[in-house]
Amino acid sequence: MPQKELVDPCSDCREFESILTQRNRRLCQDCYRRAVSLKVLRRTENYRLRKYPFPKTGPLDLAFPLSYGLSSTVLLHMLHDQLDVQLAKPRGPPGYNLHVLIIEPSTICPSSPSHEEGFEAAQKCFPLFSFTRVSFHDIFDFVPDILETMSQFAGSSFVDNPSLSNQERLAAFRASISTATSRADVDYILMNRLVVAFAKKMDCRAVLWGDSDSKLAAKTLANVAKGRGSSVTWQVSDGMSPFGLEFSFPLRDLFTTELQNYATFFPELSKIIIRDEPPSENTLTKNLSIDELMMRYVQTQGEKYPGVMLNVTRTAAKLDPSQAPMTAQCSLCGSAVLESDGESGFCYGCIRSRPESS
Amino acid sequence: MAPPCAHCHSARAVIIRPKNRHRLCRECFLRVFETEVHETITSTHLFQRGERIAIGASGGKDSTVLAAVLKTLNERYDYGLSLCLLSIDEGIRGYRDDSLETVKRNAQQYAMPLEIVGYGELYGWTMDQVVAQVGKKGNCTYCGVFRRQALDRGAARLGISHVVTGHNADDVAETVMMNLLRGDLPRLSRGTSIVTDSAASEVKRSKPLKYAYEKEIVLYAHHRRLDYFSTECIYSPEAFRGSARSLIKDLEKIRPSSILDIVRSGEDLAELVPAEVKGSAPVGGGGGGGCGSQNGRTSGGEMAEMERRLAGDEAAAGQETEIRLPVKTPARKNKQAKDQPKVKTQTMGKCERCGYISSQKVCKACSLLEGLNKNRPRMAIDVDMEDEESSTTLMRQMERVELG
Numbered sequence: 001m002p003q004k005e006l007v008d009p010c011s012d013c014r015e016f017e018s019i020l021t022q023r024n025r026r027l028c029q030d031c032y033r034r035a036v037s038l039k040v041l042r043r044t045e046n047y048r049l050r051k052y053p054f055p056k057t058g059p060l061d062l063a064f065p066l067s068y069g070l071s072s073t074v075l076l077h078m079l080h081d082q083l084d085v086q087l088a089k090p091r092g093p094p095g096y097n098l099h100v101l102i103i104e105p106s107t108i109c110p111s112s113p114s115h116e117e118g119f120e121a122a123q124k125c126f127p128l129f130s131f132t133r134v135s136f137h138d139i140f141d142f143v144p145d146i147l148e149t150m151s152q153f154a155g156s157s158f159v160d161n162p163s164l165s166n167q168e169r170l171a172a173f174r175a176s177i178s179t180a181t182s183r184a185d186v187d188y189i190l191m192n193r194l195v196v197a198f199a200k201k202m203d204c205r206a207v208l209w210g211d212s213d214s215k216l217a218a219k220t221l222a223n224v225a226k227g228r229g230s231s232v233t234w235q236v237s238d239g240m241s242p243f244g245l246e247f248s249f250p251l252r253d254l255f256t257t258e259l260q261n262y263a264t265f266f267p268e269l270s271k272i273i274i275r276d277e278p279p280s281e282n283t284l285t286k287n288l289s290i291d292e293l294m295m296r297y298v299q300t301q302g303e304k305y306p307g308v309m310l311n312v313t314r315t316a317a318k319l320d321p322s323q324a325p326m327t328a329q330c331s332l333c334g335s336a337v338l339e340s341d342g343e344s345g346f347c348y349g350c351i352r353s354r355p356e357s358s
Numbered sequence: 359m360a361p362p363c364a365h366c367h368s369a370r371a372v373i374i375r376p377k378n379r380h381r382l383c384r385e386c387f388l389r390v391f392e393t394e395v396h397e398t399i400t401s402t403h404l405f406q407r408g409e410r411i412a413i414g415a416s417g418g419k420d421s422t423v424l425a426a427v428l429k430t431l432n433e434r435y436d437y438g439l440s441l442c443l444l445s446i447d448e449g450i451r452g453y454r455d456d457s458l459e460t461v462k463r464n465a466q467q468y469a470m471p472l473e474i475v476g477y478g479e480l481y482g483w484t485m486d487q488v489v490a491q492v493g494k495k496g497n498c499t500y501c502g503v504f505r506r507q508a509l510d511r512g513a514a515r516l517g518i519s520h521v522v523t524g525h526n527a528d529d530v531a532e533t534v535m536m537n538l539l540r541g542d543l544p545r546l547s548r549g550t551s552i553v554t555d556s557a558a559s560e561v562k563r564s565k566p567l568k569y570a571y572e573k574e575i576v577l578y579a580h581h582r583r584l585d586y587f588s589t590e591c592i593y594s595p596e597a598f599r600g601s602a603r604s605l606i607k608d609l610e611k612i613r614p615s616s617i618l619d620i621v622r623s624g625e626d627l628a629e630l631v632p633a634e635v636k637g638s639a640p641v642g643g644g645g646g647g648g649c650g651s652q653n654g655r656t657s658g659g660e661m662a663e664m665e666r667r668l669a670g671d672e673a674a675a676g677q678e679t680e681i682r683l684p685v686k687t688p689a690r691k692n693k694q695a696k697d698q699p700k701v702k703t704q705t706m707g708k709c710e711r712c713g714y715i716s717s718q719k720v721c722k723a724c725s726l727l728e729g730l731n732k733n734r735p736r737m738a739i740d741v742d743m744e745d746e747e748s749s750t751t752l753m754r755q756m757e758r759v760e761l762g
Contacts (some may be wrong), residue, residue: 023669023672023673024669179613180612181612220538221535221538221605223623224534224535224623224627225609225620225623226616226619226623227618227619227622227623228623229622229623229625229627230623230627230630232623232627233630285608285611286611286612288612289612290609290612290613290616293605293609297605297608304665305661305662305664305665306665307664307668307669307672308664308665308668311539311541311664311668312538312539314541315538315541315543315546316538318635319543319627319631319632320630320632321630323629323630323631323633324629325629348619348622349619352613352615
């Protein structure tokens with residue numbers, strides 16, 4: 001009897017030796033993979049099984065921003081796997097078309113090298129999905145009115161020069177923002193706008209974000225710290241965004257260590273993933289951005305209290321955005337603007353990141 | 359040569375405001391600080407003419423500055439308030455006995471009447487005795503619950519229904535972060551409002567320094583040469599608050615406006631808390647919480663406990679079996695909707711032991727006391743015989759029975 005020879009059998013299948021612990025249960029590799037992706041399977045079944053409000057037949061288009069990070073790459077792998085299984089069934093639901101968008105990392109941060117190998121590897125690994133690669137400065141083409149918004153936002157700190165290339169114009173705008181916090185904040189908003197514009201161009205109904213649990217917790221805390229409390233809900237929890245697209249965060253129930261373990265099962269993913277650089281020990285706290293500080297906080301606290309950190313995001317998800325007072329939309333980030341915020345057209349959080357106030 | 363004050367442009371700037379890094383002279387700083395508190399008070403219609411206000415005074419910087427500023431503003435803008443000081447003596451030797459001396463001096467300096475309410479006289483237990491009994495872990499819960507009632511009872515003795523406390527912007531920001539970390543939505547919805555008016559108390563509480571930075575309060579106290587006591591409570595802090603506090607100190611270094619930004623976020627988040635959750639008790643108990651005077655030391659107990667509880671919930675969720683109710687027939691739908699159980703709302707009654715307002719049969723303070731008294735060692739208890747409040751009378755009787 002083979003079972004008797006097992007020293008530490010997998011708690012699920014009992015057929016193989018367990019190799020990993022998942023939430024206090026010892027599992028074999030296959031069962032571990034299944035247990036981890038099950039949470040994503042549940043989070044995305046509305047799209048996959050065409051549940052309300054999505055049409056039962058005809059195409060359903062979804063957008064997926066890929067950063068080449070661990071979590072978005074792993075999520076893409078899980079989705080591909082699940083769709084592959086479903087499409088193999090002769091009379092199953094039609095699934096969805098996933099439009100993967102990559103904002104070329106070298107155009108966001110000039111010091112990161114172009115990731116040609118990753119782009120090719122991703123297309124090879126995930127043949128069911130379509131891939132689009134853009135530059136960060138393509139935002140001027142995707143969001144035509146962004147230039148005017150940028151000028152209003154930065155005031156006298158930024159004078160646009162139309163004779164320059166898009167790349168140089170974006171660089172000039174970003175350089176007008178002096179602090180690390182505001183720069184990171186505005187970069188994030190611009191990328192968000194680019195992803196949304198792409199999704200709308202592709203007629204997508206929803207955007208699937210690959211944020212990990214720690215990223216979501218850090219995002220929640222950072223948004224609160226940046227005065228963006230009112231937009232926390234759509235930034236981290238599933239539901240309608242102010243852009244008329246559904247936002248979904250299928251990795252919300254997984255721990256980062258689970259994603260790391262998952263990635264080791266599929267060596268081909270290592271060609272796609274750009275590993276995060278370990279945070280530098282030498283940076284003074286005051287030179288960090290709030291986003292970086294919160295990421296560090298969540299990571300260090302998460303080692304001891306992963307559940308508490310995960311719970312931050314769950315708490316945010318319990319808030320009810322429909323209770324917010326009906327107001328105007330911020331012309332930069334799309335969040336609510338209250339009367340008390342003045343007449344600039346920007347929300348409280350964006351006003352804090354304007355060059356003159358930082 | 360130091361630059362001139364950015365406000366009056368004549369005097370030499372001696373202060374860089376922590377809030378926005380403006381350079382101001384001493385006079386302008388004091389004036390600006392006072393004016394901002396005045397704006398908070400007027401924009402929220404905090405006081406009414408002729409109102410009697412008790413200032414919760416601990417002798418620490420916040421309440422001393424609050425008393426000084428309120429006295430100044432009351433005279434300058436003619437609020438028409440009658441101010442007095444109300445202190446709680448928790449019975450912590452080496453901390454409260456010294457700080458009470460400061461409060462007594464403040465009462466003379468500001469010519470305000472002073473009322474002191476002691477845990478010893480009210481409950482028969484000083485905090486020193488509580489700590490001797492329960493240890494340092496969790497003693498902040500006792501202190502928090504006892505203080506809430508003590509302030510109410512002190513205000514009642516003075517015939518006052520509005521107590522102002524020295525909570526500052528840092529405290530409020532800390533509470534927002536802490537409640538997010540704890541997942542405590544009911545408190546998230548209450549913590550940021552300037553007035554906490556609840557059915558659980560006849561006394562209204564407010565925090566006029568809600569938008570004032572802790573660092574500016576210290577500067578104000580320093581430049582006005584106020585007499586205050588600067589030692590922190592000697593007993594253990596709460597881990598969540600400690601963790602939130604150190605986070606906020608880091609945030610302030612990065613972006614000085616962060617503290618106000620968190621307060622603003624907290625106000626916006628409070629709007630989003632679902633109505634049915636707002637008035638309810640926090641998940642997993644948690645008691646009355648601490649006092650917020652801790653200085654960032656972390657013991658980790660509460661966080662570790664919550665981590666265990668969450669992991670337990672997670673494990674249990676994995677073992678759940680989904681049970682689906684039979685599909686409702688449309689004809690009965692309306693009736694069923696009516697039969698749905700309503701969300702439980704708190705109904706306030708009176709504690710059957712001490713008469714304090716409580717949603718339970720026995721109020722939180724009395725149930726904590728019951729636990730304490732059960733294990734009370736055989737020792738002499740010196741209860742102040744002057745106090746005729748029913749709770750202490752009852753308690754004294756109980757103690758006689760137990761000890762006799």
